[in-house]
Amino acid sequence: MKRHLIELPISTRDGQFIARYSEKGLAELDFPNANCRRRGNESQIAANRDSSRRLLQIQKWHRLTTDALENILAGKEPKKLPPLDWTGKTDFQKSVWRQMLKIPAGKTKSYGEIAQAVGKPKAVRAVGGACGANPVPVLVPCHRVLAANKKLGGFSGGLDWKRKLLALEGIKLLL
DNA sequence: GACAGATGAAGGA
DNA sequence: TCCTTCATCTGTC
Numbered sequence: 001m002k003r004h005l006i007e008l009p010i011s012t013r014d015g016q017f018i019a020r021y022s023e024k025g026l027a028e029l030d031f032p033n034a035n036c037r038r039r040g041n042e043s044q045i046a047a048n049r050d051s052s053r054r055l056l057q058i059q060k061w062h063r064l065t066t067d068a069l070e071n072i073l074a075g076k077e078p079k080k081l082p083p084l085d086w087t088g089k090t091d092f093q094k095s096v097w098r099q100m101l102k103i104p105a106g107k108t109k110s111y112g113e114i115a116q117a118v119g120k121p122k123a124v125r126a127v128g129g130a131c132g133a134n135p136v137p138v139l140v141p142c143h144r145v146l147a148a149n150k151k152l153g154g155f156s157g158g159l160d161w162k163r164k165l166l167a168l169e170g171i172k173l174l175l
Numbered sequence: 176g177a178c179a180g181a182t183g184a185a186g187g188a
Numbered sequence: 189t190c191c192t193t194c195a196t197c198t199g200t201c
Contacts, residue, residue, distance in 0.1 A: 129181075
């Protein structure tokens with residue numbers, strides 16, 4: 001069953017992000033120039049087909065998303081996040097993302113530390129997989145998760161973005 | 176059930 | 189140090 005997602009752009013000085021909302025909250029966030037990595041036929045700008053009540057709700061979430069994104073891109077902690085829709089994701093992935101949400105701006109954790117925090121200290125590779133499956137990068141700060149010894153590791157939006165986001169928060173990397 | 180993966184640790188040069 | 193190898197765990201097909 002395909003979810004009906006409302007797609008809205010967020011213009012920032014770093015480019016135009018694309019946010020997609022379900023009836024439960026923010027479901028996906030794409031980086032600028034992400035080349036529509038998710039097919040696109042399941043999400044569409046179809047605001048006129050939705051009830052005005054739902055539209056108002058989504059506009060409210062969109063303001064929260066925009067504020068949070070702008071704060072993060074300014075190297076600050078977002079004041080408030082919109083509700084996140086993790087429907088269809090596994091418990092393990094949701095646990096990992098919840099742990100990432102606890103990492104404050106300017107701080108980092110390693111994949112191993114996240115694995116420990118979710119009670120599976122040996123599942124470090126699985127944590128990497130969950131990071132890659134994160135549909136809401138930046139807001140769920142997977143860029144604050146580094147490999148051991150402060151090495152960069154990887155990033156679904158591209159390592160340039162990861163470096164940039166970490167630099168904004170004043171985090172120094174090895175290499 | 177096999178395979179891949181955004182890791183981490185250990186061992187050798 | 190740097191490189192290689194392997195153990196480990198989870199998600200996906």
